[in-house]
Amino acid sequence: MSNYESNVTTAPADDYAAGAAAELRMHRESQSAVKTVTSLAMLTALTYVAMILSKMLPQISGFLQMDVKDTVVCIGGFLFGPLSAAVISIVVALVEMFTVSDTGIIGLIMNVLATCAFCCTASFVYKKMRTRKGAVLGLLLGTLVLTVVMVLWNYLITPIYMHMDRSVVAAMLPTVFLPFNLVKGGLNTALILVLYKPVVTALRKARLAPERDASSQSADRFDAGFLLFSFALLATFVLLVLVLAGKI
Numbered sequence: 001m002s003n004y005e006s007n008v009t010t011a012p013a014d015d016y017a018a019g020a021a022a023e024l025r026m027h028r029e030s031q032s033a034v035k036t037v038t039s040l041a042m043l044t045a046l047t048y049v050a051m052i053l054s055k056m057l058p059q060i061s062g063f064l065q066m067d068v069k070d071t072v073v074c075i076g077g078f079l080f081g082p083l084s085a086a087v088i089s090i091v092v093a094l095v096e097m098f099t100v101s102d103t104g105i106i107g108l109i110m111n112v113l114a115t116c117a118f119c120c121t122a123s124f125v126y127k128k129m130r131t132r133k134g135a136v137l138g139l140l141l142g143t144l145v146l147t148v149v150m151v152l153w154n155y156l157i158t159p160i161y162m163h164m165d166r167s168v169v170a171a172m173l174p175t176v177f178l179p180f181n182l183v184k185g186g187l188n189t190a191l192i193l194v195l196y197k198p199v200v201t202a203l204r205k206a207r208l209a210p211e212r213d214a215s216s217q218s219a220d221r222f223d224a225g226f227l228l229f230s231f232a233l234l235a236t237f238v239l240l241v242l243v244l245a246g247k248i
Contacts, residue, residue: 039208040084043076047092052100058245060180061172063162066241067184070118071191074142075199077123078135079209085123089115106161113153118146118185132226139192143185150181183240190234194227 047069054067069092077085093111101107125138154177159166203209242248 035208036080039203040076040080040088042208043072044088044091047072047076047088048095051092051096055100058241058247060244061176064176064180066180066187066245068188068191070115070184070188071195073115074119074122074139074188074192075196077119078126078196079200079203081127082120082123085119086116089119103161106157110150110153110157114146114150114181114184117149118142118188121145132223135196136193139185139189143182143189146185147178147181151177179244183237183244186233187237187241190230190237193230194234 050069050072051067054065054069057066057068059065073085073088073092076088089112093108093115096111097104097108103110119142122135122138122142125141126134128134129137151173155166155169155173158164158169158172162169200209204211239248
C-alpha cells in the first residue's frame, strides 16, 4: 500500500478520535459548570439562612447588627474564587433588601461593601496561596480591609442614614465602629477556621466542590492543635461580641 493510501485510510479515524475527545471534553466542562452553579446556589441559600439567624444576635449601640453570613460567603470564595464571593454577597443583599431589611438601598450598599471587603480580600489571597497559612493571612487581611472600608463608609453614610451630626459620628469611629468591625471580622474568621474543613469535605463527597489540588493537600490534613486554637479564638470573639453588646 502506498503512503497516499495509508494517509487516506487513517485520516478519518484520526478525525473521529479528535472529534470524540472534543465532545467528551465539552461534556465534562458542561457537567462542571452545572455543579458549580448548583454549589453557588446552595451557598447563596445558606448565606441567606445565616443572615436570618444573625438577626438574633445582639445589636451594638442599638443599630449595628453583628452577623455571620460572611462565613458562608468566604467558604464559597475559597472554593470558587473572589468573583463568586462577590456574586453571592450581591444576590443575598438584594434578596435581604426585598424581604427582611428595613434599611433600603443604603443597607444594601453597606452590606455589599462589608461582605466584599472581607470575603473578596480573603478569597483573593487564598487563591494565590492555597495553604492554611494563606487562608489565615487572607482572613487577617480581610478583617483589616473590612475595618478600614467600613470605618470610612460609616463616617460618610451614617450621618445621612441616622440623621446625626457628622461630628457625633466622627467621635464614634474609634469607640464604636472600629471595635465593631474588628470583632465582626474576627468572629467570622474564627467560624471559617472551625467550619471550613467539615463543610468542604461534605461538599466534595457530594461532588459539589472542586477536588483539592496537590498544593493544598497538606493544608487539609487534620491538625488537633489548630482546631483547638480555632475554637479558642471563636470563644474569645463570642465573649467580645457580648462585651460590645453590653451583655457582660
